[in-house]
Amino acid sequence: MSAITGSSSPQSWRRWLASRASLGRLLGVLLAAALGSGAARGYVRIVLDGKKLHWSGDTISWKLHQAGSDDIADDSEKPAIEHAFQAWRQVVGSRIKFQFQGLTGSRNPGGNDHVVVFDETNFSGYFPANSGIVAITPIQYNPATGAILDADILFNGRDWSFSTDRSPGTFDVQDVATHEIGHFIGLDHSPVVGSSMWPYVNTRQWLHRSLSEDDQAGAVAVAPSGVDGRLNGSLRKADGSALKGGMVAAVDLSDGRLVASTVSDKHGDWVLRGLPSGSYAVYVTPIEGSMTKANLAGNQPIQTGFGSSFYGGPTSPTPFAVSAGSVTTTGLLTLPPDGSMSDNTGSVTILNPGQQQQVTLTGSGFGSGLSAWTLSPQVSVSLIDSGSSWARVLFSVAAGASYGLYDVYLSDSSGQLTVFSGVLDVQPPPPVLTGIDPVVGAVEGGTEVTLSGSGFRDGSYVLFGGREASSVTVAGPDTIVAVAPPGSAGAVDVSVHAPDGQQARLAAAFTYATVPVFSQVFPAAGQAAGGTTLLIGGSGFAPDLVVLLDGQELATTWLSANVVQVTTPAHPAGTVDLALRNPAVPDVVVPDAFTFVPEPDPQVTGFSPSRAKDGGGIRVRLFGSHLDQASAVHFGIDPVTAQGGRPAQALEVLDPATLEAVAPAWRPGSYGIKVTLPNGQGVVAPATFQYVPEAGGGAGGCAGLVRPGAPRSGATDLSALLLAGLGFLLVRRRGAGGAP
Numbered sequence: 001m002s003a004i005t006g007s008s009s010p011q012s013w014r015r016w017l018a019s020r021a022s023l024g025r026l027l028g029v030l031l032a033a034a035l036g037s038g039a040a041r042g043y044v045r046i047v048l049d050g051k052k053l054h055w056s057g058d059t060i061s062w063k064l065h066q067a068g069s070d071d072i073a074d075d076s077e078k079p080a081i082e083h084a085f086q087a088w089r090q091v092v093g094s095r096i097k098f099q100f101q102g103l104t105g106s107r108n109p110g111g112n113d114h115v116v117v118f119d120e121t122n123f124s125g126y127f128p129a130n131s132g133i134v135a136i137t138p139i140q141y142n143p144a145t146g147a148i149l150d151a152d153i154l155f156n157g158r159d160w161s162f163s164t165d166r167s168p169g170t171f172d173v174q175d176v177a178t179h180e181i182g183h184f185i186g187l188d189h190s191p192v193v194g195s196s197m198w199p200y201v202n203t204r205q206w207l208h209r210s211l212s213e214d215d216q217a218g219a220v221a222v223a224p225s226g227v228d229g230r231l232n233g234s235l236r237k238a239d240g241s242a243l244k245g246g247m248v249a250a251v252d253l254s255d256g257r258l259v260a261s262t263v264s265d266k267h268g269d270w271v272l273r274g275l276p277s278g279s280y281a282v283y284v285t286p287i288e289g290s291m292t293k294a295n296l297a298g299n300q301p302i303q304t305g306f307g308s309s310f311y312g313g314p315t316s317p318t319p320f321a322v323s324a325g326s327v328t329t330t331g332l333l334t335l336p337p338d339g340s341m342s343d344n345t346g347s348v349t350i351l352n353p354g355q356q357q358q359v360t361l362t363g364s365g366f367g368s369g370l371s372a373w374t375l376s377p378q379v380s381v382s383l384i385d386s387g388s389s390w391a392r393v394l395f396s397v398a399a400g401a402s403y404g405l406y407d408v409y410l411s412d413s414s415g416q417l418t419v420f421s422g423v424l425d426v427q428p429p430p431p432v433l434t435g436i437d438p439v440v441g442a443v444e445g446g447t448e449v450t451l452s453g454s455g456f457r458d459g460s461y462v463l464f465g466g467r468e469a470s471s472v473t474v475a476g477p478d479t480i481v482a483v484a485p486p487g488s489a490g491a492v493d494v495s496v497h498a499p500d501g502q503q504a505r506l507a508a509a510f511t512y513a514t515v516p517v518f519s520q521v522f523p524a525a526g527q528a529a530g531g532t533t534l535l536i537g538g539s540g541f542a543p544d545l546v547v548l549l550d551g552q553e554l555a556t557t558w559l560s561a562n563v564v565q566v567t568t569p570a571h572p573a574g575t576v577d578l579a580l581r582n583p584a585v586p587d588v589v590v591p592d593a594f595t596f597v598p599e600p601d602p603q604v605t606g607f608s609p610s611r612a613k614d615g616g617g618i619r620v621r622l623f624g625s626h627l628d629q630a631s632a633v634h635f636g637i638d639p640v641t642a643q644g645g646r647p648a649q650a651l652e653v654l655d656p657a658t659l660e661a662v663a664p665a666w667r668p669g670s671y672g673i674k675v676t677l678p679n680g681q682g683v684v685a686p687a688t689f690q691y692v693p694e695a696g697g698g699a700g701g702c703a704g705l706v707r708p709g710a711p712r713s714g715a716t717d718l719s720a721l722l723l724a725g726l727g728f729l730l731v732r733r734r735g736a737g738g739a740p
Helices: 011-018 077-089 173-184 213-222
Strands: 026-033 059-065 097-104 115-119 133-141 148-151 153-156 229-236 247-252 258-263 269-275 278-285 320-322 327-334 349-351 356-364 371-373 379-386 390-397 404-411 417-426 432-437 440-442 448-454 461-464 471-476 479-483 490-497 503-513 517-522 525-527 533-539 546-549 552-554 557-560 563-567 574-581 588-597 603-608 611-613 619-625 632-637 644-647 650-655 658-662 669-676 682-684 689-692 717-723 728-734
Touching: 059 077, 077 097, 077 173, 077 461, 133 173, 153 173, 213 258, 213 269, 229 247, 229 278, 229 320, 247 269, 247 417, 258 269, 258 404, 258 417, 278 417, 320 327, 349 356, 349 390, 356 404, 356 417, 371 379, 432 490, 432 503, 448 490, 461 479, 517 574, 517 588, 533 574, 546 563, 603 669, 603 682, 619 669, 632 658, 632 689, 644 669
Parallel strands: 059 097, 059 115, 115 153, 229 327, 349 417, 440 503, 525 588, 611 689
Antiparallel strands: 026 133, 133 148, 133 153, 229 269, 247 258, 247 278, 278 320, 356 390, 371 404, 379 390, 404 417, 432 448, 448 479, 461 490, 471 479, 490 503, 517 533, 533 563, 546 552, 546 574, 557 563, 574 588, 603 619, 619 658, 632 644, 632 669, 650 658, 669 682, 669 689, 717 728
């Protein structure tokens, strides 16, 4: 199987691509940087050796390289690219569907993964120095049938910067992606200046994000579904030969908008598909000026040696009626000989309904007696002044003008005509975002947020810090209700993205905060006199979390994101609520979490012995006060959280100041001991208990404080030695002279 290699680039770049043996079966279709800007309309099929490139199936899978763009910190390139695919997928009358297969570590173009990747180092080799290429879509295809076998989209991250917020000096990800996806499905560059498939792009440009009727006509032409309206015809040059590669465009006579464009084939025949029902004028003009044959990826013949004209003539174009499922034949049109006039305007003017603006159109060979006009009852153009290579005109857009692209036609006294295709784009006013409520939500997502402003339209989507809202309801032009997605703690931008690509943004408008989660409090009851130390466990505790008991803020000691410690105040006996307050989120209230009781709290001042073998079974005495109501003793607990552990095998109350408990078996390590009373009161011993392996030393030592009144000998002193590694106090008896 053999294939040719072509590109939409200058001939030097095309020769470079063709010279790469490993890419001999590839077509490279690229988007280049320019000083001008384009909008999102127009279609021309990629044709190679008479074969129109197409996918064999209706559903095309794609993956996004997991690294994303080095320029974008909030991962917003992912929803931007997804919405670019969605714009093409939603075209009515087209079978094209896309299936996002998730993130991938593969960045191998040509590997049948259909990868979208930001090439930050030119690992692909597709971006030679000084090429001016912003992005490229390499396509593998079968030259015998035109069937696309593989396609990938590569952003040139080495030479250019990208963003989703139109930062100065950056290219808009969604704008560029929408253009490249046009190539991805088999569309070539368009000679319409305001087209998404116009071969050049400008920084901060956004108009390529959206699709209009002519974009949709291209998607229908690539993969039609059901019946669509069509126009067809044939073109001849003045000498009677077939006109190859002439641009053919249809204008809706009800409002004057440019609806679709294509090029004639090698026989001079042409077909426009996907036309809505209506009445159309059809004109033909050469592909020259800012865009030439070199900008087309296909190798179909392109002729320019003829003049522009309409079916029926420029002054009274013939109307052609189109309806769904119909094919209307326009017949044969013979074009006049080539004249001196040509256009060279490479930028589009954007106006809202009701606006006016002076614009300079550029070209060459402008003669005397110029006149300018449109075919729209809603858009007028007045000639102000002109020279041989320029014409200054005034665009005036009626208040109720239809959104879309409009041509300007210029003729001189000799009857020469030149067409400025799609140079005016009438767009709705951009959305305005003035506020949101609430301004704080949980990092887990799910917060319903009301966005206020103006110019909101159906089909808009909302981003919170680069992540798309899980649900968006446009309640009206001034209200959107969105459900915040999960996020990371901190302030994020909130942006509204209109279907036409315009956006509004509020910087740092929404704060993601962690909502604390309560799991337990120990003890669950304490003395009404106050002074009970509480250990509160859970998750998501911010360092400046505050605990409230019965509405009273307490001094809170933050131990970790899972544990805080407070001391209770004096309070009348009774059960009260406990609340956890993280900054910027609503309080988490735990009803009836703690009970104040009249009885004094139990206290543990020490225990002996302070260690046991991991098999347990040793009797341990606990010393303190108010222990006579103890109902449980737990060994092996976490001394910080009071959680875990195992109850004693046996418990005996010797007196109000002494308990004797049998240590259970437990794994080696240093642990806490806690005592619990039936009413919920409790205490954690002030030192740790050591479990040692069976092969280790036996039980011994005393943990805690020397009991008041302990016997002392004149020849004996008690020295408390701190063993930091074990975290307890070992009391050893020394004999006279200090010998142990």
